[in-house]
Amino acid sequence: MLSLHDVSVSYDGTPAVVDASLDLADGQVLAVLGPSGSGKSTLLRAIAGLEPVASGRVAWDGTDLRGVPTHRRGFALMFQDGQLFGHLTVARNVGYALRLRRTPDAAARVRELLALVGLEGYEHRLPATLSGGERQRVALARSLAVQPRLLLLDEPLSALDAGLRERLATELRDILRAAGTTALMVTHDQDEAFTVADRLAVMRDGRIVQQGDIAAVWRGPVDAETALFLGYARVLEGDPAHVLLRAAGRSPGDDAVAVRRSALVVADAGALSGTVVSARVTPEQIRLIVAVDGVGELDAVARLDAHPAPGDRVAIAVDASRTAAIPAGPVRPGG
Amino acid sequence: MRRSLALVGLAALPLAVLGVFFVLPVSGMLAEGLWVDGRFDPGAVAEVLTRPRTIRVVWFTVWSASAGTAVAVLLGVPAAHLLHRRTFPGRGALRAALLVPFVLPTVVVGVAFRELIGEAGPLGFLGFDGSAGAIVAGLAFFNVAVVIRAVGAAWESLDPRPAEAAAALGASPAQVFRTVTLPALRPAIVSAASVVFLFCATAFGVVLTLGGLRYSSVETEIYLLTTNLLDLQAAAALSIVQLLAITALLAITSRLRAVPDPTVARSTVRAPRPSRGDWPGLLATGLVVVLVGLPIAALVAGSLQVGDGWGLGNYRALTTEGSRQALLVPVTHALVTSLRVAVDATWMSLTLGVLVAIVVSRRSHSRTERRVRGLLDGLFMLPLGVSAVTLGFGFLITLDEPPLDLRDSALLVPIAQALVALPLVVRTLAPALGGIDDRQRQAAASLGAGPLRTFATVDLPVLWKPLLAGAGFAFAVSLGEFGATSFLARDENPTMPIVIFHLIGHPGAMNYGMALAASVVLATTTALVMLAVERLRVPSLGSF
Structure with missing residues (x-):
């Protein structure tokens, strides 16, 4: 279970996230929704250990993660534009984390993951030859390869065009449910949040202004701006x-x-x-x-x-x- | 069709200049070796290549250049990380200071190292003087700046997110470096290493001043064969070997540089302060500072030493011709000559450089066009790989009769230096031009701007900084150029490097002191030019 307690992050003295607190139970999908510049991506990076937390604490199952480097947190991060390694094939991208851990039978697992995201037979393609949607699927498969205890998704679909976004949002939800993954997704798109997540946190000016069950937040916004x-x-x-x-x-x-x-x-x-x-x-x-x-x-x-x-x-x-x-x-x- | 005509038009002047002042002299020099008494006789060349001394010289060139390159890369890559991915007070000044060695005149570097490790020098007890190790250190001294600049520029703008993605997938910092960062930097490292190898293998001034009689590289051997032994055949044979080896090297590196997906995401990142994990960078930067700082400090200290005390006597003596008539003109006269020549060489090489950069950086619309542009690009890089000694001597033997009787022309020296500087200028300008999205030009054109207007609106704002930087590089190269100039400069109008070389060759404490003082003056002048360039912050030198 992920819990954030009064987490603040600042860039060169300018606060980007202020006193953010939230809890995310295992198996749930939380969407952090906010306009651009609201600090939601910074919050995600802080959870991943890519930004230093100025005050407050990020904890997993009650253990403070301060000082734990990104690669030891067991959280996978999926970027807005996938960030596939351009010099590696699709199979090597997906199997990257498996190779790091010297997992036996990695090839079979890679095939399985590619099937999960609907890209059978793409093993030997290079990322540059894929469409935007295919790239995001590969990035998703790569993130899921080591069964992370938490999957962090940074605007995973916003680089795609509208129709594809809608379809992939549904697929994303199904894949996350099927894998039973605990996930935290930041997005600025309400439809995407509604489709994928069960819980919603709304962020504005670096603060979490409201959070709860997604339908409840929808029915009862906390203030006019929200x-x-x-x-x-x-x-x-x-x-x-x-x-x-x-x-x-x-x-x-x-x-x-x-x-x-x-x-x-x-x-x-x-x-x-x-x-x-x-x-x-x-x-x-x-x-x-x-x-x-x-x-x-x-x-x-x-x-x-x-x-x-x-x-x-x-x-x-x-x-x-x-x-x-x-x-x-x-x-x-x-x- | 119009595009091809425009291409030819733009390339015409640089091609003509390159043809007359590069291809002609170099081929003239080679022909000298291959045709004996009007008869084609390649056998003589083959004979030269089997001489034990030739084999020894070639072997020494290869291994000393490899060692120099290895040291420069091993120190330069970690230092590039610290200087370009971390921030700390004084970073800008340090970066600028470490860039200076690259443009220091080779002769000055040689003098500085001798001052440091010579018998009377502070490190004389090491017995390094005249050793191969000293030459390798000198080569590394020169070129570590190239590695830092080239790799640093690539590293600085490297998108950090792939590395973060790898870390989020469980890769430790070392694994991230090996699997993500290194592949992304490989083109920069390979091209930096190859250009450094090129510089090391054709280094002239450093080897000549540090190698003494024991060590000779292909470049200095060509010089000795030409000037002292008058064995033109042997010199030509070595020139041919050098030319072939360098062409092969360029071909291999362009192959090595190719990566599956050449697009690299670029971004600017906030650099953090150095932390404990940055010890390789801190260590390497410290070593580089020592490598670069010590010889320069020894040089300055030596120049201030008069007899047993300290003083400015050596500097005052720069207005004289030295003791025992070492020179025909005072050193100050040579300084004025150097500056005048440098101004001429700069405008020449800029004019040519701009034209070449435009030609090679425009997007090609057909395969033939791309091939022609690639060919031109390689052609104008050739001066980088051809021995300046060959070029200089070629000038002497081919441009001495009508219609091209230029032996007494005051422009001969600047032309030769402009050609030596040309690859550097092109490599400063072309990436900036190539980085302009062609659609910007199309947008300007669609709004009614003609080609000149388009150039002024779109290209010029991007180009002026690299242009100033290119001017700085050309100026610095010209100030320090020794190989070609040593053949072409007339005795009554020598440049500074020539004067310094003469002074260290003449006996007498005063002459040696003057050589040190003159080196400091020349180094300071060059350093000032380079500091001005660094202020412009052009991420150049990054894309050989």
Whole structure:
């Protein structure tokens, strides 16, 4: 079990990670989600032993890892761009750690791993001849070769194009489950995190602002900024929040409310009404900005067969499951 | 078609210069040996090669150059790690100081070592004077800077993540070095080692001043055969052997340098402070500092010694011709000559270097084009491998009759020196130009910039620093050039290295003191030029 207790890391005096604490039980997959520059990769490198920890402790099964060099930690690290050794073939890359340990029957294990990641027959290729997705699979197989007690994944899929990323994310989850690997993945992509991980930690400005079961974090962002980062379109408070919650059939309280774009749907029976400000057609739905009476401008969606135009009056229904109450706090724009 | 024409146009001037001032003299010199009395007679050359003395000379050249290279690499690689991957106060100054030996005039190095290990020197008790060990130390002294620079430049920008990936897979630091770092550095180490071997095998000034009568390398042997024994056939035979050996060496190293995947990820990394694990680097750097520092310290101390006391008498004497008419002109006059010649050699070699660098670094669009560029690249590297003595003597015997009667031209010396410096200049400029993404030029062109405008917008901003650095190298090479200049400089207009060589050859304490003082002056001038270059921080010298 990995546990971090108040870990801080700084670069030349500038703090990159501040008082990060988290626990990761064996067999679980944790995603550390954060915008770029939030310190999540630094945290990963600190766990791997590649960055010195300024204060706090990183421990495995209760043993402090301070002073344990990277190669003795038994953690495998998979980089964003794979970092395959360009001068070695695929088989030699995958078997690298096995050769270091003089594992007998390494060739069979390499074949097995390549099969696991769906690259049978690639043994003698050089990394330069592989596509981006293939390279990441080789990197994954290489990391899994010695059955690390913890697999660290640094944005493993973000160098790939969108379609491939989605498919590989699912495969990655299946492979990690099949191997029973404990893994910690950092990413800036919510979908990727949601697909691969069971637990989620959100990082911002070097601090872990929220962590827990992934669905729970999704349903209950801890503050407005986290909500916006997790893909909620707007955060409302005060009277607009009350109006919206009443329309959703909930009792209004002091909390602010975070609203996903898809929470507001144009429907004849809708409890709210407003004027369309702009409309944009996407392949799946029409995305609208609507000036809702008593609330202000909100994002909303309409079915493709509706044809709302700017200036039209529309009725809007609210889907309560796509909103989240968050403890009141200052709302900052952006996200 | 237009591309090929442009290629030919750019290459025309350098090719013409190389043809007249390199190929012609060198082949003239070789022909001298092969044609006896107008008759082609290669048998004489073969006879020369079977002489016991020739065999001894060739063997000495090979093993002393190998030993010098080995010492330079063994010290240079760990030192490169410390100086380029670790940070500590005074690192910049140390790096600059260790670069100086490479451009020190060979004659000065010889004098400095003699001052250190000679009978009266501080290390005289070792009995090193005139030994082969002294020559190897001198060769290493010179070339360790090349290894540090070339390997350091590659190491500095080496992406640390593959090494981290290996560590994360369980590789210990030593295993990481062997399996990941070394393969990535291999091209840099191999090319540094091969160029160092080249420099060692063709070293002239060092062997001539340190070897005395006991040891002779191919290069000094050519000199002795030409000037003292007038045995041109034997000299030509040795030149041919040298040329063939060096061509073979270049071919082998280009093969060795090839790696399965030549792309190396580049990045800049924050360098940490040295730690206990850096003891190989600390040790090697310490040894290099001793190797480089001691002879220079001995030289400076010697130059300040007048009789039994200390003083500036030797420096004051530089305005004289020395005792017993050792020289025809005062040393100060030679210094002015040296500087004037160096300015000429610099602009010549820069002009040629820029043209050659553009030609060899542009991306090729067809296989033929690539082959032509590769051929040109190799051709302009040749002066690196051909004995400067051969070149100088070739000048004398081929450029002495109309239409090319240049024997009395003041430009002869700078032209020869420019050619000697050319490979260095090209190797400073070409990587910078080659590193420019061609799409930058295409972008400029698509925005309406003509070829000149494109060059000014895209190439020039990248090029000006290497250009200044190349100027510095050319200047320093010219100041120190001895092999070719010793044939070409006229007695009433000698350069500094020639004067120093004359002074140590003439008896008299005053002459020797003057030689030391003149060496210090020349070394200081060269060092100042090199320090200015180092301030520019061009990671050059890295890609022979």
